[in-house]
Amino acid sequence: MSNLPSDPKHPSYFSVRDLCQLLKVSKTTIFNYIRNGQLPEPKRFTKRTIRWPREAVVQALHGTKHEPEEFKVEDRWGQVMENLKAKK
Numbered sequence: 843m844s845n846l847p848s849d850p851k852h853p854s855y856f857s858v859r860d861l862c863q864l865l866k867v868s869k870t871t872i873f874n875y876i877r878n879g880q881l882p883e884p885k886r887f888t889k890r891t892i893r894w895p896r897e898a899v900v901q902a903l904h905g906t907k908h909e910p911e912e913f914k915v916e917d918r919w920g921q922v923m924e925n926l927k928a929k930k
Contacts, residue, residue, distance in 0.1 A: 855885070855893035 856864070861872050863879070875881040881902050884892035 854896050856896060856899055857893055858884075861894065861899070 845859055858869055858872055860869075865872070867875075872881065876883060882894065883897045884894045886892050
């Protein structure tokens with residue numbers, strides 16, 4: 843049995859694919875964001891399964907924990923936040 847939630851409308855965790863679609867960036871960019879502190883480290887569920895807690899992603903997008911000066915893309919973040927709210 844998986845530890846991951848099964849409700850696609852209200853995911854508690856995001857996969858790499860989810861984040862790529864949400865932010866409209868590549869997988870490489872997601873891992874660059876992690877390396878640069880713009881996104882939090884994912885949680886590892888199995889050897890091949892990593893996920894980001896929804897709340898950690900929302901905090902990162904709001905800039906409460908991760909807001910480097912060189913990463914100012916308010917328009918994209920505003921769009922992402924609207925998408926997150928629409929999924930609730």
